[in-house]
Amino acid sequence: MALATRIEPSILHKLAKYAPESENSVWTEIRTKSLKELNSTAFPHRKIEEWIFTDLRPIVRTDFVPLEEAGTFPATDIEKYFIPESDRSRLVFINGKFHEKYSSIGGLGKGVTVGNLADHSDEEEVQKYLNNLVNYENDVFVQYNGLMFEDGAYIHLEKGAKAEAPIQVLNLYTDAKNPFVATPRMLVVSEEESDVTIIEDHIGLGENRYMTIPVCEVKVKERAHIHHVRIQRDSIDAIHVSRPIAYVEKNSEYHSYTITLGAKLTRNEPRVIQEDEEVDFTLDGLVLIDGEQIADTHSVMDHRFSHADSHQLHKVVVNGKAHSIFNGKIFVRRDAQKIDSFQENRNLLLSEDGLVNTKPQLEIFADDVLCSHGATIGQLDPEEVFYLQSRGMTEEKAKEVLTYAFALETIENVKVESVHKLLIDEVYRYTKANSESKVTV
Amino acid sequence: MLEIKDLHVEVEGEGIEILKGVNLTVNKGEIHAIMGPNGSGKSTLAKIVAGHPEYEVSKGDILYNGESILELDPDERAHAGVFLAFQYPVEVPGVTNNTLLRESYNTIAASRGREELDPLEFDDYLRDKLELVDMNPDFLERSVNAGFSGGEKKRNEIFQMAVLEPTLSLLDETDSGLDIDALRIVADGINKLHGEDDAVVLITHYQRLLNYIVPDHVHVMIGGKIVKSGGKELAIELEEKGYDWLETHATVNGEAK
Ligand SMILES: Nc1ncnc2c1ncn2[C@@H]1O[C@H](COP(=O)(O)OP(=O)(O)OP(=O)(O)O)[C@@H](O)[C@H]1O
Ligand SMILES: [Mg+2]
Numbered sequence: 136m137a138l139a140t141r142i143e144p145s146i147l148h149k150l151a152k153y154a155p156e157s158e159n160s161v162w163t164e165i166r167t168k169s170l171k172e173l174n175s176t177a178f179p180h181r182k183i184e185e186w187i188f189t190d191l192r193p194i195v196r197t198d199f200v201p202l203e204e205a206g207t208f209p210a211t212d213i214e215k216y217f218i219p220e221s222d223r224s225r226l227v228f229i230n231g232k233f234h235e236k237y238s239s240i241g242g243l244g245k246g247v248t249v250g251n252l253a254d255h256s257d258e259e260e261v262q263k264y265l266n267n268l269v270n271y272e273n274d275v276f277v278q279y280n281g282l283m284f285e286d287g288a289y290i291h292l293e294k295g296a297k298a299e300a301p302i303q304v305l306n307l308y309t310d311a312k313n314p315f316v317a318t319p320r321m322l323v324v325s326e327e328e329s330d331v332t333i334i335e336d337h338i339g340l341g342e343n344r345y346m347t348i349p350v351c352e353v354k355v356k357e358r359a360h361i362h363h364v365r366i367q368r369d370s371i372d373a374i375h376v377s378r379p380i381a382y383v384e385k386n387s388e389y390h391s392y393t394i395t396l397g398a399k400l401t402r403n404e405p406r407v408i409q410e411d412e413e414v415d416f417t418l419d420g421l422v423l424i425d426g427e428q429i430a431d432t433h434s435v436m437d438h439r440f441s442h443a444d445s446h447q448l449h450k451v452v453v454n455g456k457a458h459s460i461f462n463g464k465i466f467v468r469r470d471a472q473k474i475d476s477f478q479e480n481r482n483l484l485l486s487e488d489g490l491v492n493t494k495p496q497l498e499i500f501a502d503d504v505l506c507s508h509g510a511t512i513g514q515l516d517p518e519e520v521f522y523l524q525s526r527g528m529t530e531e532k533a534k535e536v537l538t539y540a541f542a543l544e545t546i547e548n549v550k551v552e553s554v555h556k557l558l559i560d561e562v563y564r565y566t567k568a569n570s571e572s573k574v575t576v
Numbered sequence: 577m578l579e580i581k582d583l584h585v586e587v588e589g590e591g592i593e594i595l596k597g598v599n600l601t602v603n604k605g606e607i608h609a610i611m612g613p614n615g616s617g618k619s620t621l622a623k624i625v626a627g628h629p630e631y632e633v634s635k636g637d638i639l640y641n642g643e644s645i646l647e648l649d650p651d652e653r654a655h656a657g658v659f660l661a662f663q664y665p666v667e668v669p670g671v672t673n674n675t676l677l678r679e680s681y682n683t684i685a686a687s688r689g690r691e692e693l694d695p696l697e698f699d700d701y702l703r704d705k706l707e708l709v710d711m712n713p714d715f716l717e718r719s720v721n722a723g724f725s726g727g728e729k730k731r732n733e734i735f736q737m738a739v740l741e742p743t744l745s746l747l748d749e750t751d752s753g754l755d756i757d758a759l760r761i762v763a764d765g766i767n768k769l770h771g772e773d774d775a776v777v778l779i780t781h782y783q784r785l786l787n788y789i790v791p792d793h794v795h796v797m798i799g800g801k802i803v804k805s806g807g808k809e810l811a812i813e814l815e816e817k818g819y820d821w822l823e824t825h826a827t828v829n830g831e832a833k
Binding site: 539 | 650653659660665671676679680681
């Protein structure tokens with residue numbers, strides 16, 4: 136505790152005293168541990184290597200209040216965010232709280248359990264994995280989530296179970312008088328040979344400032360497959376700090392696609408950790424930002440065993456004064472041979488005032504590996520613009536088409552039809568809005 | 577239809593003069609061939625007519641149907657019926673041929689007051705045009721020129737020309753890279769597309785093409801100028817003699833100026 140006194144208390148430290156009580160021993164234990172760690176962990180700042188490019192002022196300078204005091208407005212007209220494929224496989228959270236009346240969980244077939252974490256605290260998997268997969272040393276955000284969350288999404292597939300429909304985990308954030316902090320939580324345990332598609336959606340209903348800190352733990356057991364789509368459509372003034380982590384076992388596959396559209400400040404730290412041989416995983420991302428948005432992805436792909444196939448295509452379009460940061464760490468441990476790892480960060484800079492920092496980071500300790508990695512920062516190719524113009528498209532249209540084409544590649548693999556379409560619409564909206572504002576080649 | 581008058585062209589912002597006083601008149605219904613050594617300015621001429629922003633007209637004018645088009649954007653020139661088949665067709669990953677053509681056809685149709693075609697009609701229309709250049713329909717769903725072989729790219733340019741039905745076609749070395757059969761097919765296609773109301777300007781290095789597409793006029797460009805014009809026999813003469821005998825002529829002209 137001597138250490139604790141040396142820490143400059145951040146807003147998260149200050150809000151810690153509002154942590155809810157729980158009679159449930161699992162939750163109590165997580166809270167006790169989280170609080171202890173939080174008390175001895177400092178809030179990050181730009182002198183720390185991992186935060187060097189990220190402007191944290193939107194967090195530091197906001198007086199967040201406990202959710203109860205935020206004066207939230209009701210969530211209305213939310214049905215339009217329901218995806219039809221998940222008509223009977225949907226969980227809805229509003230500001231992190233589970234809402235049964237909007238949720239629907241009857242349509243998944245045998246061996247699939249979907250529900251609110253708080254209602255499944257007795258289950259073995261919850262006790263075993265919850266808060267034990269996520270491991271962000273010195274991470275106040277994870278600690279804060281651990282201290283505060285009550286509800287969360289729980290998805291469990293028994294051995295051999297195949298979810299008959301994609302599961303939509305819909306996180307809505309309401310307009311409010313004062314800025315609040317939400318702590319959505321998710322645990323996915325996919326037993327041997329199971330198969331599931333998850334659509335995790337974060338949507339801001341207003342234009343207000345709030346901070347959401349989603350923590351998502353995923354366990355993919357032997358020969359199981361998970362397709363995980365994460366869409367971030369937070370309010371334009373929101374702060375989104377997310378920690379999704381997946382552990383992949385032998386012969387399993389985990390494919391995740393993260394689409395970042397909203398929020399004033401995003402810090403996304405996806406991690407995939409290999410637990411055995413013969414795995415296949417994807418950590419693709421698409422970021423479309425404008426205005427004064429900051430979107431930061433710090434990812435880790437940790438190859439600990441032989442025979443892994445990993446893929447990370449991170450595409451970014453920056454307009455206005457927006458700022459993109461990418462740091463992609465690829466670890467290949469000493470005994471991890473026959474690794475085939477692909478990583479590429481491609482940035483399209485549409486404006487003169489946009490900013491891109493990119494740092495692919497390979498740390499390879501094995502010798503029989505194939506790692507390709509690269510980063511490019513470019514503008515639209517004037518020859519391509521001229522070519523399309525010579526075919527009759529206006530300059531604006533040509534730029535729009537080219538931007539659209541650039542962005543589309545990353546969402547091609549999203550296999551839920553309505554979501555794929557929704558994302559195409561989002562890309563279209565972005566490119567359209569941008570071609571109407573000033574764009575420089 | 578096209579009148580180029582004492583055209584001087586520089587690389588935008590760099591003051592490097594590439595075209596040094598080109599004069600050329602192309603009338604409705606005619607086919608012109610422009611030949612000349614590498615680097616003499618043939619592509620630059622074609623690109624400046626199409627409105628490429630990399631080049632700047634420092635002197636002279638380009639009239640199209642009697643009016644200067646120097647102030648028009650490339651798309652406005654396309655709307656007016658100008659078409660450039662690129663010497664090096666640009667790859668546009670992520671944009672399918674189909675998307676490009678539908679978009680182009682409809683904007684050009686709209687600006688010329690023609691009916692737009694609905695998707696089904698447009699499909700039929702495309703099929704006909706594909707046949708004209710003997711192209712596989714699979715190419716419609718592929719990204720524009722991405723991963724196309726050299727010859728496929730050239731054929732795709734002529735396919736686009738067939739779809740867009742321009743009134744002035746500038747075909748920059750469309751024959752380079754085509755195999756013997758493809759050359760014949762593409763040449764036949766161009767002949768079929770050409771009629772009384774449009775004009776074609778062919779840029780080529782080879783007299784062979786001109787056996788298939790017979791030009792009304794042949795011009796030789798050297799050092800940024802047209803140094804000689806003649807009938808189709810001129811191409812045969814060039815094939816035999818090369819450009820040397822004309823180059824001295826060009827220099828003399830240049831110095832005299
Ligand atoms: N953007 C540019 N900057 C500098 N020089 C240029 C530029 N574009 C063209 N040039 C130069 O202008 C000259 C004419 O080029 P152009 O491409 O028009 O030749 P061409 O007659 O088409 O040759 P080829 O038969 O090889 O296709 C060349 O010397 C070329 O290097
Ligand atoms: Mg040329």
